[in-house]
Amino acid sequence: MTPGDALPGGPLDVVAGPRVLVADDAAPDRVRSVPALLRLAEGRIAAIEEHPDVRSLDAALEAERARGATVLRAPDAAAVLPGGVDTHVHVNEPGRTHWEGFSSATAAAALGGVTTLVDMPLNSLPPTTTAAHLAVKRDAAAGQLAVDVGFWGGAIPGNLADLEPLWEAGVLGFKCFLSPSGVEEFPPLDAAGLRAALVEVARLGALLIVHAEDAAVLARTPAPPSRAYADFLASRPEDAELAAIAAVVEGVRETGARAHVLHLSSARALPLLAEARAEGLPLTVETCPHYLCLSAEGIPDAAPQFKCCPPIRDDANRDALWDGLVDGVIDLVVSDHSPADAAEKERGDGDLQQAWGGVSGLQVGLTAVAAEARARGLGLEQVSRWTSRNPADLVGLTSKGRLAVGADADLAVFDEAVPWSVDVARLAHRHPISAYDGLVYPGSVTATVRAGVLLPREPDALPRDGSRLARPRQEARA
Numbered sequence: 001m002t003p004g005d006a007l008p009g010g011p012l013d014v015v016a017g018p019r020v021l022v023a024d025d026a027a028p029d030r031v032r033s034v035p036a037l038l039r040l041a042e043g044r045i046a047a048i049e050e051h052p053d054v055r056s057l058d059a060a061l062e063a064e065r066a067r068g069a070t071v072l073r074a075p076d077a078a079a080v081l082p083g084g085v086d087t088h089v090h091v092n093e094p095g096r097t098h099w100e101g102f103s104s105a106t107a108a109a110a111l112g113g114v115t116t117l118v119d120m121p122l123n124s125l126p127p128t129t130t131a132a133h134l135a136v137k138r139d140a141a142a143g144q145l146a147v148d149v150g151f152w153g154g155a156i157p158g159n160l161a162d163l164e165p166l167w168e169a170g171v172l173g174f175k176c177f178l179s180p181s182g183v184e185e186f187p188p189l190d191a192a193g194l195r196a197a198l199v200e201v202a203r204l205g206a207l208l209i210v211h212a213e214d215a216a217v218l219a220r221t222p223a224p225p226s227r228a229y230a231d232f233l234a235s236r237p238e239d240a241e242l243a244a245i246a247a248v249v250e251g252v253r254e255t256g257a258r259a260h261v262l263h264l265s266s267a268r269a270l271p272l273l274a275e276a277r278a279e280g281l282p283l284t285v286e287t288c289p290h291y292l293c294l295s296a297e298g299i300p301d302a303a304p305q306f307k308c309c310p311p312i313r314d315d316a317n318r319d320a321l322w323d324g325l326v327d328g329v330i331d332l333v334v335s336d337h338s339p340a341d342a343a344e345k346e347r348g349d350g351d352l353q354q355a356w357g358g359v360s361g362l363q364v365g366l367t368a369v370a371a372e373a374r375a376r377g378l379g380l381e382q383v384s385r386w387t388s389r390n391p392a393d394l395v396g397l398t399s400k401g402r403l404a405v406g407a408d409a410d411l412a413v414f415d416e417a418v419p420w421s422v423d424v425a426r427l428a429h430r431h432p433i434s435a436y437d438g439l440v441y442p443g444s445v446t447a448t449v450r451a452g453v454l455l456p457r458e459p460d461a462l463p464r465d466g467s468r469l470a471r472p473r474q475e476a477r478a
């Protein structure tokens with residue numbers, strides 16, 4: 001260790017490396033991978049110095065160390081990325097904290113290179129469907145956060161009048177379901193409810209995020225008890241996604257509301273989404289690491305850690321989802337981390353209709369997607385756009401998700417030469433259940449920096465001073 005090198009838990013003055021993914025001012029949707037030195041101050045990126053080569057960079061770092069600066073120098077095989085922004089996480093606290101809570105979820109995020117997450121409004125009790133409930137959740141999160149956390153509100157039957165107070169209280173948008181959510185206190189919207197929510201969201205200038213599976217299609221599809229993954233897959237057909245997405249597109253066209261399709265699983269919906277985008281509709285789309293990195297062919301029967309809704313489909317579908325990402329029809333990749341305890345995951349003793357649906361991918365997602373991207377000839381520059389910049393922009397957190405002067409000093413070091421063999425017992429989320437257990441990746445997240453502080457790699461040692469984020473206000477123009 002060189003004098004002036006960083007120790008975990010302490011603030012950094014400088015982060016540098018041969019491959020720093022800096023935002024490209026000339027092309028806001030791109031990043032450039034360059035030798036660079038980031039100067040950090042007061043939790044933000046104060047300056048960015050690009051260097052023509054590594055020798056020049058290291059000479060500058062020597063000068064920094066000589067003047068007493070604390071330096072993190074990423075290895076040559078590593079890239080410095082903006083910290084991940086995961087806008088789809090079910091924390092479940094308060095109320096179902098025995099499934100997952102703020103302490104364990106944010107530790108998993110930090111270790112996985114995710115420096116900001118946005119908590120879903122359901123599975124906690126109460127659900128985030130009123131401003132008072134949001135206050136309960138914000139209180140529950142206090143003092144536990146290893147990363148910054150924002151909050152979604154919920155749109156359910158009967159709470160239309162609560163959306164404006166929630167928006168004023170700082171939620172980043174509203175989630176709704178079009179089919180049963182899995183918990184009775186968060187029912188789905190019917191067609192009229194969806195339309196009313198879109199009208200209200202348009203009026204507020206907010207965002208509606210939609211779990212797009214159609215209730216009627218699901219209701220008429222057989223779902224017999226079975227331990228066979230193929231039977232579970234058949235019970236959640238692509239047509240359910242197609243019908244629901246068509247309804248969302250139509251609603252956006254009629255109301256002008258901004259809407260976002262959550263966790264797209266069926267690539268058959270891509271042409272419909274591409275058409276809607278070409279038409280100029282304000283519609284965005286996400287998918288998840290498990291749809292991009294796992295496929296039905298590899299899922300054993302009676303293995304509920306792979307159960308989620310919509311389901312993980314076949315390999316050809318997975319390839320087509322990657323095409324959708326590369327083509328820009330899919331905007332972002334977020335985890336849909338939705339854990340439960342063993343009792344819930346094993347309910348029905350392997351009957352996949354009874355088991356709780358949800359994949360716990362918060363800590364592994366970035367690494368898994370980076371590995372799969374690399375195998376497909378895609379670089380971290382693209383991955384970072386899907387996992388940092390685009391999700392930050394979705395929720396208007398424009399100080400997140402980019403390495404730019406003035407942005408928050410939230411960073412991840414991803415080392416392509418440090419492999420990771422995933423051991424479920426060592427993941428930081430609450431229960432040792434994961435679809436990624438035993439998988440081996442060629443690269444991994446080796447360091448995370450939040451608000452200019454190098455985070456320890458042990459959950460118990462993490463500082464718990466993450467922010468509870470509210471929606472940034474539009475600055476009044478003079």
Ligand SMILES: [Zn+2]
Binds near residue numbers: 088090120336338
């Ligand atoms: Zn979800």
